[in-house]
Amino acid sequence: MLRKKRMVPGTAMISKIKGKIEKAKTIGLISHKSPDGDSLGSIAGLGQALMEAGKEVAIFVNDKIPEKFGFLAEDNPYTLYKKGMAEEMDLVFVLDCGQPSRLDYSEVILQEAKTVINIDHHMKNPNFGDINWVDTGASSTCELVFTLITELALPLNYPGATALYTGMVTDTGSFMYDSTSPKTLRAAAELLEMGVDKDRIYQEAYQSRNFQEVKLLGDVLKDLTLLFDGRVALTSLTQQQLVDYGLDIQAMDELIDFTRDIAGVEISIVLKEMEKGGTKIGFRAKRGYKVDALARSFGGGGHEKAAGATVKTDLGETRKLLLKALEELLQ
Amino acid sequence: MLRKKRMVPGTAMISKIKGKIEKAKTIGLISHKSPDGDSLGSIAGLGQALMEAGKEVAIFVNDKIPEKFGFLAEDNPYTLYKKGMAEEMDLVFVLDCGQPSRLDYSEVILQEAKTVINIDHHMKNPNFGDINWVDTGASSTCELVFTLITELALPLNYPGATALYTGMVTDTGSFMYDSTSPKTLRAAAELLEMGVDKDRIYQEAYQSRNFQEVKLLGDVLKDLTLLFDGRVALTSLTQQQLVDYGLDIQAMDELIDFTRDIAGVEISIVLKEMEKGGTKIGFRAKRGYKVDALARSFGGGGHEKAAGATVKTDLGETRKLLLKALEELLQ
Incomplete structure (x- = not known):
């Protein structure tokens, strides 16, 4: 049996990621097909913070966004990935993607992109990036992105905070699942203090049964x-x-x-x-x-x-x- | 329309409650009929802390405990209230009870008890106690009890922490409702750090559909x-x-x-x-x-x-x- 282990990014990894971000002018972010709250939330959350920090950012999707996450699409510039788009970027974050194959037709990025940073919480993630931060004990990739943003002191705006809260809530069954830790709850508390409108998130993601x-x-x-x-x-x-x-x-x-x-x-x-x-x-x-x-x-x-x-x-x-x-x- | 307002207990109220607890040898706790997670959780949470602090404590109920909260009854000495029981105590806490009539046949306590401390988060609570702490902006009475226990530095044991988490979770729809605040989430984080087994709570309270x-x-x-x-x-x-x-x-x-x-x-x-x-x-x-x-x-x-x-x-x-x-x- 695989055991979940927390991988807390050491100073070395944080400064490696920091160095890559500093050097990059253009940054792409992408996640798995069949998007969910955590994939859409993590790419938008980090994407918004990088935009606020003055980077040229593209937040890619490779599949249809489910109706219940339409509110995230209203606030964030998701772009349907087309071949070549990410390859031109200085740096690509692949977030919340447990297997390369889950990138579907956009898997080509892994070969073609200049630098790939892989941040994820799925078991068996094969560390396909140039830098890999896989913490299978984290509740969600959004929780990891929140930690990264905090460590790097990146500016988090309202759409970004909303996106991160959405991912944390939906990937934990509203903080019910095992993986919810004190750290998860404290991150959620901080996001609420930034003004996240959690009622809107609940209404959109949970109160729209077909x-x-x-x-x-x-x-x-x-x-x-x-x-x-x-x-x-x-x-x-x-x-x-x-x-x-x-x-x-x-x-x-x-x-x-x-x-x-x-x-x-x-x-x-x-x-x-x-x-x-x-x-x-x-x-x-x-x-x-x-x-x-x-x-x-x-x-x-x-x-x-x-x-x-x-x-x-x-x-x-x-x-x-x-x-x-x-x-x-x-x- | 009634507006929710936070009533943060000032130093004066905390020291008044502290004084009453210090002087009391015997303390009773009771809540409303048709008990729920927050009523059972708050009386058990505060009751356990007071027991740990060396008080002689009776945790009263005035109704049948629903099956899904049977796990709280395993850990806590709930006693069916009978006339006269609370009247003999030096101090009685009435928790999470928005109206005197919701005490049902045990309402008599309000007339007969020596001192009543009323802690609640329901709108329109008519302040029926000798000391009243009604904070309608709080997510749950358990959140208020957690604050009180922290302020008074009372010792919180495992059953007490579990009871408080149960009340907070069930009264907020697992942290979904409006009333969930950063304070709620931080209190929940601290309870998890004390070793609360939240999976057990979820299984008992949510995964036992009839x-x-x-x-x-x-x-x-x-x-x-x-x-x-x-x-x-x-x-x-x-x-x-x-x-x-x-x-x-x-x-x-x-x-x-x-x-x-x-x-x-x-x-x-x-x-x-x-x-x-x-x-x-x-x-x-x-x-x-x-x-x-x-x-x-x-x-x-x-x-x-x-x-x-x-x-x-x-x-x-x-x-x-x-x-x-x-x-x-x-x-």
């Missing part, structure tokens, strides 16, 4: 039965359901946590039938239980409490295989 | 239709539904927030048919909208964003009256 997802959730919960004496919640979504409700496979991402949080449930599993055949499996475990080995046995991977796999079998067959695997696991 | 409530939620969501161009979510629960699912009128308290958080919804309303006739109405508003006047027009009250009323009309009639009132409000 009505069709709510209706489909109703369908799914109505039919929900727990298995193995209530220890397992297993639900599935067909392509037909997704089509009927006008949703895509990314939708319904709350379902798996929702069913995990039923009293007595130890493991929750959600199966999603994929458009071109095969099944996407999500696994969640409550404290004290593990799903990473189970996910690996289906060719997937992940953390102890949150893992996943993609298999070629259809919904029915996958369900059968899962029941068998669960029987062995739970007996 | 399966029957989940099933009924499925029923309700399946039939959900939004009104007034999606601006209003109006749902209702019949006595028959509650009976069928083995739930009482207190159940399904997540529903109203869940439907408020649908994109485009400005106001959510949940009607519950009461056992002996009449209807309980809950109102919630998103940021920028208000429901307090609406609640008052039905003889109820509350805050701008969260209010309620109890009416004598049945579900159908109440619904009709509401639609009429909403039409006037929204046009």
Whole structure:
């Protein structure tokens, strides 16, 4: 098992990053595809601070920004990355990106950019940068960016502070997850003192549930039965359901946590039938239980409490295989 | 409109409370009926600190402790209050109790106790104590108790710190609500540093959803239709539904927030048919909208964003009256 370890940037690393920033006139920032609050927040937070410090900054995205983070796009100049854009820059920050492949078509940056600084909190980040600050014990990359900005005494403006708070809140389930530390909470306190409007963030990121997802959730919960004496919640979504409700496979991402949080449930599993055949499996475990080995046995991977796999079998067959695997696991 | 104001206890109040504690050998603590995380947390938090300081302490409850707070009852000696118990004590703290009537049958304490110290964060607390510290800008009474314990340098043990964190987390929706301040987050950070196991708190307080409530939620969501161009979510629960699912009128308290958080919804309303006739109405508003006047027009009250009323009309009639009132409000 990988152990989380805190990597506190020493004076040497801070001054190395500082040196690179000082020498750069143009700086690019980018993160992973399928952007979330922490990826969008960290590139905007650091980007804004660098702009305030007088740098020429480009904040790149390589995918569509989800509607619920549209408020970040209002405040920050996200630019869709096109080949060549980052390569011209003196310095590129790749933030919150656990694997090079998660840069999708923009992965080329890693080869072509003059200097890459990799700041991240994901397990197994292979240190693909020229400078690598990977702290798997941090709640979020936004927390790391906040530390960097503080250490370098960069000026943080309102959009930047808002972006960082957004990433910290969304990557910790509003400070619920394990990874939330006293440092996280104190950083959040400082951001609030800078005037961050947290109510706006909560409204945009949490209070904008898709009505069709709510209706489909109703369908799914109505039919929900727990298995193995209530220890397992297993639900599935067909392509037909997704089509009927006008949703895509990314939708319904709350379902798996929702069913995990039923009293007595130890493991929750959600199966999603994929458009071109095969099944996407999500696994969640409550404290004290593990799903990473189970996910690996289906060719997937992940953390102890949150893992996943993609298999070629259809919904029915996958369900059968899962029941068998669960029987062995739970007996 | 009442404005929230912070009441920071001056040196005079702190030393008054200090004097009362020093003189007391026996100290009782009590809070409101229908206990929640903040009421149970604040009496246990302060109670534990006073015990550690060598006082003879009784932590009273006047109602059943909800299952999800059973973990607090494992760590803390809650005692069901019986008439006369608090009257014998040198000093009684009434915490997190906005109105004397919310003490239910234990309200007698206010007349009979030698000295009452009232610490609370509810609006309209009528200052019923001999010493009153009412700070309506505080996130929770637990936050106030944390301040008091710090100011008085009382020793805080593990169960006490856990109880305070529980109250702060549950009264702020995990630090989401307006009332969460930098001070709240810093207090939470200090409690984590004292070794509070926040994962246990989250698991107990949030990850133990009642399966029957989940099933009924499925029923309700399946039939959900939004009104007034999606601006209003109006749902209702019949006595028959509650009976069928083995739930009482207190159940399904997540529903109203869940439907408020649908994109485009400005106001959510949940009607519950009461056992002996009449209807309980809950109102919630998103940021920028208000429901307090609406609640008052039905003889109820509350805050701008969260209010309620109890009416004598049945579900159908109440619904009709509401639609009429909403039409006037929204046009």
